Amino acid sequence: MSEIPTEHRLDGTAEFLSKGYEFLPERFRKAGSDMVRTRLMMQEVTCVQGEDAARMFYEPDRFTRKGALPPTTLMALQDLGSVQRMSGPAHRSRKRMFLSLMSPQRVQALGEEFDRQWRARLATWAERGRARLYVEAGEILTRAVCAWAGSPLDEPEAGRRAREFRAMIEGAGSAGPRNWRGLALRARTEHWARRLVRKVREGELAPEPDTALYAVAHHLDVDGERLSIPVAAVEYLNVTRPTVAVDRFIAFCGLALHEHPQWRERLAGDDDSLLEAFVQEVRRFYPFFPAVGGRARQAFEWRGVRFEKGDWVLLDLYGTLHDPRSWTDPERFDPERFQRGEANAFNFIPQGAGEVAKTHRCPGEWITIELMKRAVRQLVSGMTYDVPPQDLSVDLGRMPALPASRFLMTGIRPA
Numbered sequence: 115m116s117e118i119p120t121e122h123r124l125d126g127t128a129e130f131l132s133k134g135y136e137f138l139p140e141r142f143r144k145a146g147s148d149m150v151r152t153r154l155m156m157q158e159v160t161c162v163q164g165e166d167a168a169r170m171f172y173e174p175d176r177f178t179r180k181g182a183l184p185p186t187t188l189m190a191l192q193d194l195g196s197v198q199r200m201s202g203p204a205h206r207s208r209k210r211m212f213l214s215l216m217s218p219q220r221v222q223a224l225g226e227e228f229d230r231q232w233r234a235r236l237a238t239w240a241e242r243g244r245a246r247l248y249v250e251a252g253e254i255l256t257r258a259v260c261a262w263a264g265s266p267l268d269e270p271e272a273g274r275r276a277r278e279f280r281a282m283i284e285g286a287g288s289a290g291p292r293n294w295r296g297l298a299l300r301a302r303t304e305h306w307a308r309r310l311v312r313k314v315r316e317g318e319l320a321p322e323p324d325t326a327l328y329a330v331a332h333h334l335d336v337d338g339e340r341l342s343i344p345v346a347a348v349e350y351l352n353v354t355r356p357t358v359a360v361d362r363f364i365a366f367c368g369l370a371l372h373e374h375p376q377w378r379e380r381l382a383g384d385d386d387s388l389l390e391a392f393v394q395e396v397r398r399f400y401p402f403f404p405a406v407g408g409r410a411r412q413a414f415e416w417r418g419v420r421f422e423k424g425d426w427v428l429l430d431l432y433g434t435l436h437d438p439r440s441w442t443d444p445e446r447f448d449p450e451r452f453q454r455g456e457a458n459a460f461n462f463i464p465q466g467a468g469e470v471a472k473t474h475r476c477p478g479e480w481i482t483i484e485l486m487k488r489a490v491r492q493l494v495s496g497m498t499y500d501v502p503p504q505d506l507s508v509d510l511g512r513m514p515a516l517p518a519s520r521f522l523m524t525g526i527r528p529a
């Protein structure tokens with residue numbers, strides 16, 4: 115059996131929370147290995163990085179997410195009874211429900227709703243003369259996803275929901291007040307979602323059959339039972355909340371266009387494959403989810419190392435997306451790498467790896483890509499704007515990361 119380089123320390127949680135995305139890559143660099151044992155949350159954990167590690171980690175049903183979150187996500191993003199905590203046939207059945215919402219027609223319908231909402235708000239930005247892309251994208255996404263998912267919002271409610279979604283996501287990567295605020299607001303949002311499910315079941319609300327609200331209210335699990343109201347509500351939030359989180363990637367799209375202005379011109383034509391390559395590079399290059407965690411469901415061996423049932427493993431997503439073994443010149447922003455075929459299902463893993471139907475890989479990638487493409491089109495061809503002096507730095511010690519200024523635009527005019 116091989117030996118894994120091991121760090122002898124009491125606990126690295128505080129350091130993880132302060133170093134953020136750089137914590138895991140630093141462990142591998144110091145150990146001179148892509149597998150390192152350390153301690154987090156007072157427990158032993160094996161950290162792994164790279165394409166081979168992703169293949170090992172995303173072997174279907176090898177790991178459960180129960181009790182396996184990285185310290186960065188604490189509890190704000192994982193809910194009792196939700197798809198993330200399931201395994202085996204029960205997980206596949208619940209996952210099919212999510213994937214049934216992602217047909218090309220439905221993804222396009224969300225995209226069209228997003229464009230409608232964008233155009234409606236554009237007039238107000240032009241009047242105000244300024245807008246922060248991250249904040250505005252969150253407002254647009256909240257309205258668009260709720261309308262698409264079966265629960266259109268009136269104006270005062272839309273503002274409240276947008277704030278709650280944002281706080282939940284902001285709280286996910288921290289300990290202390292930011293996290294507590296997320297948890298407190300989550301209770302309110304859950305209450306809202308439970309009320310919606312109850313209304314559908316009682317016939318007071320009749321969402322279209324292809325919507326997420328209809329799906330969670332009527333889905334039958336493998337045991338032939340409907341989801342309980344709390345679980346149905348949690349799954350409704352598992353569609354709506356992460357869609358609003360695409361606001362971060364949209365802020366990074368704005369930043370990438372600003373930092374690489376030659377791409378504005380190239381994207382102004384209608385070459386869809388170029389646009390797709392651009393947003394894929396944004397998903398690779400800029401930080402979002404730092405890592406995913408799993409606990410071994412059975413003992414197994416990998417590279418001559420034995421993992422026991424219950425062992426905790428963390429896969430470094432950010433480091434894998436910047437791993438020079440997979441990417442030429444990984445610190446260069448280069449969309450064309452996607453046209454050269456550098457990416458595959460195990461090295462390009464901003465939202466997980468492998469087969470989406472059989473693993474915990476994110477079911478929302480098509481939505482994410484579609485929304486990012488629409489946002490870039492709007493920024494390039496739908497409006498003109500200036501980017502005044504501001505702090506655009508991205509602090510890798512803060513999870514989830516963002517440009518410090520949230521990307522301020524001024525002098526906004528519809529094109």
Ligand code: HEM
Pocket residue numbers: 179197198199209212352353354356357359360361363402403406407464465466467473474475476477478479481482
């Ligand atoms: C799972 C990232 C958008 C719904 C995940 C995972 C990651 C991730 C890293 C965990 C994979 C694992 O545990 O192996 C992201 C990022 C997004 C995003 C960075 C960009 C905003 C979305 C969207 C949806 C969504 C738009 C809407 C449907 C989910 C669900 C799971 C998940 C339901 C759990 C899947 C399972 O356990 O089988 N996502 N996601 N996500 N995501 Fe996303």
